[in-house]
Amino acid sequence: MKLLRSLRRQRSLLNCAPISARQLADRPMRSALARADGSAEFVDQQNFDRAVARLVRLIPIPAESAEWLSEKDLVPKSKRTWKNTLRNPAVLAISIAVAVIAGVLVFNFVSDLNDFPGSATARKLLAVAASTRPVMLDPVNAEAGTLSDLFFMKHGLEHYDVPDEFADFGTIGCRVFEDDESRRIAQIWVSEKRMQFFLFPAERNGKTGAVLTFPGWRYVHQEGWTGAVTEHNGVCFMAALRGGDKDLAPYVSQQGAK
Amino acid sequence: MLGDSRKAQEVFHATLREAAVRAARGELPSEPFWLFRDARWRCLETTKSDLQPESVEMDERQITADAESQIQCLDPMQLAIWISAAPDPQRSALALFYLDEFDYREILDLAELKLSELSRFLSKGRRQLQAWLDAKFPQRAI
Helix, strand or coil, X not given: CHHHHHHHXXXXXXXXXXXXXXXXXXXXXXXXXXXXCCCHHHHHHHHHHHHHHHHHHCCCCCHHHHCXXXXXXXXXXXXXXXXXXXXXXXXXXXXXXXXXXHHHHHHHHHHHHHCCCCHHHHHXXXXXXXXXXXXXXXXXXXXXXXXXXXHHHHHCCCCCCCCHHHCCCEEEEEEEEECCCCCXXXXXXXXXXXXEEEEEECCECCCCCCECCCCCCEEXXXXXXXXXXXXXXXXXXXXXXXXXXXXXXXXXXCCCCC | CCCCHHHHHHHHHHHHHXXXXXXXXXXXXXXXXXXXXXXXXXXXXXXXCCCCCCCCCCCCCCCCCCHHHHHHCCCHHHHHHHHHCCCCCHHHHHHHHHCCCCCHHHHHHXXXXXXXXXXXXXXXXXXXXXXXXXXXXXXXXX
């Protein structure tokens, strides 16, 4: 039944086949023409139509009317509408693919914009912060700024200094551990907003060994945690808490924060 | 559509006048074929008051490979008159189709036809024209 209907529609389309060769935007008509291509009956019909159309063009038009007409603008060329173009499955598939690729590129670009030397380590340490429990740290009751001496004296860690912005916060505990790349990390837990501080070696140039510095404060995010990172004397300091940039912003110096 | 150049000219000018008035009022429709639709209705209105051709069943013949040479022998005005004698909407379908300016979807829109109707009118028109050609030029008919 469906086949019969399809054949009938194809026959109908062939009866309305365009006389002159023009670019066909209509897919069903193109398909019907491709199927009928070369059939004697259709060739006769086309020759018949062309002969009639040639004769129609010879029908005299009164001079008064003819001057109103110009060959070019008798009928505005029918344009493919955006709607029709977008409905085309090929265009739709390509559009989706391009959108996905563009999305990935934009995502990578934005991620790269936020990246800075040490951002990968900072993100790992945010995961550490999320899983740390107070019992894992050695209890210390002092101001965070004073722990530099402890780190130097006890662990030989030079320049592991807490920046002035956070130096006055009272600590609950601290520890020094090695990460999976054997870098020594200092972790401090303070009572203020259950914030945690991390001090870790800044990234270095693989060839020259020079410290890769960056100005001011940079933010990193991981699993609902946010860290504000700054570098000083080859050591990175990160203040981390559960929340967003706005929770940390009041603590960090506005100069150079990104 | 009319088979009469004087009447065609009148319709043409009336259509243009209407278009000019609408343009002056800033009321030109956005639909691209309104001018042709308007002209078609004026043609139909004009022929309403004319003598109507007798409704007779016209002969039909399968179109042949020789039709092209038969058509070449026709006078263009004879063809115009033959088309204008067809009952509407077949007349509109034939006129719009053989003007070779519109694709079939535009003709469906202009003449307010379905695809099956347009197909039937064109196919019937071809066979009737072939029968007329065979009658007019019997020596060329197979």
